[in-house]
Amino acid sequence: MSTRVDEILSWYPTADPRTIGNLRRMLVHGRTGGTGKLVVLPVDQGFEHGPGRSFAANPAGYDPRYHAQLAVDAGCSAHALPLGACELVAPRYAAELPLILKCNSSDSLYVGTDPEPAVTASVEDAVRLGCVAVGFTIYPGSSGRNRMYEQLRSLARDADAAGLVLVVWSYPRGSGISKDGQTAVDVVAYAAHLAAQLGAHVIKVKPPTEHIESDQARAALDKAGVPLGTLADRVRHVVQSAFDGHRVVIFSGGAAKETAAVLEENRQTALGGGFGTIMGRNSFQRPHDEAVQLLHDVMDIHVGTSPS
Amino acid sequence: MSTRVDEILSWYPTADPRTIGNLRRMLVHGRTGGTGKLVVLPVDQGFEHGPGRSFAANPAGYDPRYHAQLAVDAGCSAHALPLGACELVAPRYAAELPLILKCNSSDSLYVGTDPEPAVTASVEDAVRLGCVAVGFTIYPGSSGRNRMYEQLRSLARDADAAGLVLVVWSYPRGSGISKDGQTAVDVVAYAAHLAAQLGAHVIKVKPPTEHIESDQARAALDKAGVPLGTLADRVRHVVQSAFDGHRVVIFSGGAAKETAAVLEENRQTALGGGFGTIMGRNSFQRPHDEAVQLLHDVMDIHVGTSPS
């Protein structure tokens, strides 16, 4: 179909042909289809923050189908969601857009010093619900990181056997690193590298800041004269750290913010060679039509049709 | 058979037909059979508190068959019990009443700051012993919650493959929440939601109090004007939080108390749309005939034939 899509798919020579097919589904779907860019809508607020707090204000959101329809209306590449919601949504929406079953989550009735999510779904679940991918979050820097890496490898092996795409959220966080370190450019690059080494097909990280967490990393980067001044520069270093640019790396928008800030961040990400964005709160917490408009604007930036 | 039972069963469209059959067995069995209400007898005191402390006073209780016979005599919907007892009881009683194999338990030789029960039985055990369901307790709010969620998902997948009903005790408890928070209405609603998201067919929670643990939840509930003044109101909110009332949610009686208090609590539960009760210490710690009488009175309340 698209030369760019074929080029991206050639980076996964040992992946199962069905996995390639499912990754192609995401890359050719929606408003950015065929451009090699991805814009994904994730929703797992009910499990993460509780039902009343998430849905009482806008009762339409109690029904998981509202979010799936929003992703369809905006022409997103895919929709990421947890097990319970997926069991309600999949019978209808698996045929409408690619679904990513989010396979681990954290609830907020207990909040420890280090994040350590629970595995709440499996590849077996994703297969029976018709999803094209499984999603999994790792928190490098957490005391519980190793358990997550092991769970991820287990999931990866199952996904490989079932031909599903593996999408990894790699979010450094926990007692091993500072608050600023969570988005430090060396740490984000390391996080992308770890996800690649652990077998991720699509990697999601946060936009990296100028902060450098590790003295040894700073010394090495300084000595080699790696440019890190702009967000675009830093995005470029992160993408290089994932097998020299041969993995799909997308960037999240983080906490809800002003529209202008969201758009500028995406412009820099696109300039640095990022492959798109995954945007939750910045989209579904706005009214439906406003959310669709913002998602469209972001898509235009990534495919290069935005007036900028 | 019964319009109400069929309606309830229609809420589980993706469940295995054998699971539906086993859930139907519980819903048509005993004195409340066909009404859509469940009254269950659970006994696991030997493992939880030790043999001498539990059985020395009434040596009849050393024999697990005493409790199974009590459940039969009272016309309970089902009997929940641990592995060792089940191996003795099942050959005779699996044909007499639905058995729920309790798959995790805690002993009291070590009591930690956060509850974290041991998995002591499996779906494989339940199948070989002829049980219709497996039971599992999760403690949201415990530092060990995630391990429980993962064990639950594993059990759920096995139960699905074997066609067994999944009964989840969802009891918020542990260092993540306050003592009052264990029965706070927002927390109990969250607990019911988590159990539903994790795939429970039948959910057991505690009667919710007026306390609200989370400020964000209070803000959202206040803003939306959700009525929470009476136990019946709160039961209604909890039932709604479990997929808008499309899961069977039953309420426990908690610590042993006066007969009048037990009956009043069940009246409120029934009024709020609860699906019944699971009552251990309040029944089997009384003399046999008194226990049968109390269970009958509670059943009458739930099926609406009580003078009230």
Next chain:
Amino acid sequence: MSTRVDEILSWYPTADPRTIGNLRRMLVHGRTGGTGKLVVLPVDQGFEHGPGRSFAANPAGYDPRYHAQLAVDAGCSAHALPLGACELVAPRYAAELPLILKCNSSDSLYVGTDPEPAVTASVEDAVRLGCVAVGFTIYPGSSGRNRMYEQLRSLARDADAAGLVLVVWSYPRGSGISKDGQTAVDVVAYAAHLAAQLGAHVIKVKPPTEHIESDQARAALDKAGVPLGTLADRVRHVVQSAFDGHRVVIFSGGAAKETAAVLEENRQTALGGGFGTIMGRNSFQRPHDEAVQLLHDVMDIHVGTSPS
């Protein structure tokens, strides 16, 4: 063969016929064969204490075959040993005497506040090495007890599928109980009960003292007037706590001690209805011929042919 052996075997009606066959092998083997009594030789010092400390003094012990031969020479019912040693010993000795593969162990390079052994062998290993049983230690009272119970249940299921006997060392120890509580009569009885509930065929506990750890247990035992004055009395209560005497419960000798004390302890154990002993340091740390003599004396006590 033996009326007593057949009677004992009748207590396990749901066990796999191969399990029954293997339990029979232990009960008919060696010098106590056919009497319903067991005297077992366990050796895992290399793993537990290190090679130099265990074997430098008597280099013959570097070779695991020395201990297997000792068990043969003394006519023991069985020999318990860890994986590595078993891989060297089994090709020859599995045909000479029943082998119990010890499936968990602790090394002493790290000693934590609560015991939590590592699982170092599996039923699969026991099968390929020709063992008749697997052995597993649980430490009720340890913060890690639940992990052990779960590992034990997993082992039990595998053993059941493979037709192996399950021998459980149930040693209360850890931060949940006092030092004296480790051998308190109520605690040892509870430990035997837990092992029975978890599916053990043969249970090994320590000789119980007069100490009672739990106030609730003391109240219940006092009220019921259970006699606990002599070691024989206490052994009787412990045996009763394991399904009213319908499980094989044997008692260990503990730390190395004088010959007279060893013999007296075994006399009391036999008098109270214990099923024999498992004796490591008190035998293999003596010279070969002295060890054989002591084991013979103990066997004579248990089968009732000792002059006493």
Next chain:
Amino acid sequence: MSTRVDEILSWYPTADPRTIGNLRRMLVHGRTGGTGKLVVLPVDQGFEHGPGRSFAANPAGYDPRYHAQLAVDAGCSAHALPLGACELVAPRYAAELPLILKCNSSDSLYVGTDPEPAVTASVEDAVRLGCVAVGFTIYPGSSGRNRMYEQLRSLARDADAAGLVLVVWSYPRGSGISKDGQTAVDVVAYAAHLAAQLGAHVIKVKPPTEHIESDQARAALDKAGVPLGTLADRVRHVVQSAFDGHRVVIFSGGAAKETAAVLEENRQTALGGGFGTIMGRNSFQRPHDEAVQLLHDVMDIHVGTSPS
């Protein structure tokens, strides 16, 4: 081919014939092939220390194929590497030299008080990538040691079923022992013994120092008059502790150091009966040709053709 190779292989009578074949592959490959000695190149710096810190200085190293080619150029016995790199390297190099898939690793974004690596690859991965062996690190002395032992046994069983060699890095480290204790001769001997008991075919330990960590071990070794004065003496004791010299024990070079020190250490190791070396930082952190020369010199020492 070689009498010595056949002799070594005879020490593993219960190993799968394919495992023997793969161990033979390592023993007949490369410049030391047929001598019974092994010189292995391990590289997992990207995962352990991060991409920028490891590869920014010499961008050739960003490509894992550089290291595989170095191992070929130097005639190493085998190359050890982690999953992600192996997926890139294996399609070409599995046919060129024996590959050891490193199945656990630690990243440095979180550094706890006790080492506890994550399992990042499996035997299934090793099989699909054409490796001859799996590698695994245990840290006796760590609070997490038991988890590692259990993961190792699980890996060992899978490796046995697939016919792969099991290479164990046994590095005492953690809060259970002192800093000096990590290389104490009694501790290194214990570490080698544990690896043997856990089923390792090839054991890698650090060169032991004269320090003795355990008083009981010192007493036993002193009493038996075991000579420990030279590194060669201590290597001899360590090799004896691994089933009296019937396991392949190789020694690592540790931190980067002067060439002369590396060579002297290897001379002592060879003199004491060590089976070779595994040398990472001391080789691949040098320029290519210098690294090849050093590896050749070390190989000459171990096969006895060095002028010394």
Next chain:
Amino acid sequence: MSTRVDEILSWYPTADPRTIGNLRRMLVHGRTGGTGKLVVLPVDQGFEHGPGRSFAANPAGYDPRYHAQLAVDAGCSAHALPLGACELVAPRYAAELPLILKCNSSDSLYVGTDPEPAVTASVEDAVRLGCVAVGFTIYPGSSGRNRMYEQLRSLARDADAAGLVLVVWSYPRGSGISKDGQTAVDVVAYAAHLAAQLGAHVIKVKPPTEHIESDQARAALDKAGVPLGTLADRVRHVVQSAFDGHRVVIFSGGAAKETAAVLEENRQTALGGGFGTIMGRNSFQRPHDEAVQLLHDVMDIHVGTSPS
């Protein structure tokens, strides 16, 4: 390593990565390693013609290891042999050179009108014996051909799942064609094509003669003016018939003949673009050193270093 090897491997884009690795092993091994040429030593005369007839002349050949060692001594690319011999040879030689397990064979105690070999080994056997490939003979022209094609497809599926190379001997023979037709150029070309269509990675055929069996084939070849005058011409046509030269096609020497004839045949084969030879009787029925010399001469011809 070799551009030519990589080019050849690129012709198998859907093969399992392990299959590619094993094919690479054959292509980089031995005296022709890296040139894209293969010289294979096959020995299955004992099964096909009987032991005395095959080995009495040179009793060394009674021991299958003689042939494996001959293949090593001569630097062959691989050695093909039947099950029984492989079980003796594999433990040592699988580490020394690539082994091809021959999976079907015919004995000559019964000779039907049409050849129909027995399946005498499986992929499972090849895996447990450490082989890199399975070999299988089909006889197009036989009334039993379809059964062979089906057995071949079954073997191919197993080989694909296990990552083994599939080597197919395609020998037209049987009541469907004339005696001369067995080596007719159109028939050999057809046989090579059938093998390619059935999934062979490496195809072995006989040197084609000028005879043309099919009138329709002759008409088409004549019309197109395909040159078939020399053996080189005909080899070129056969290679072209196997996916236009994108399958490895090697040629057999057939019955024992004079050295000069063997060499000339190989010169023509090399000239016509053949990928090498598989030479049994013409090598192993000569004395050892003479056989090595002949194999070396043939290798030199194929890699183009021969004087002639």
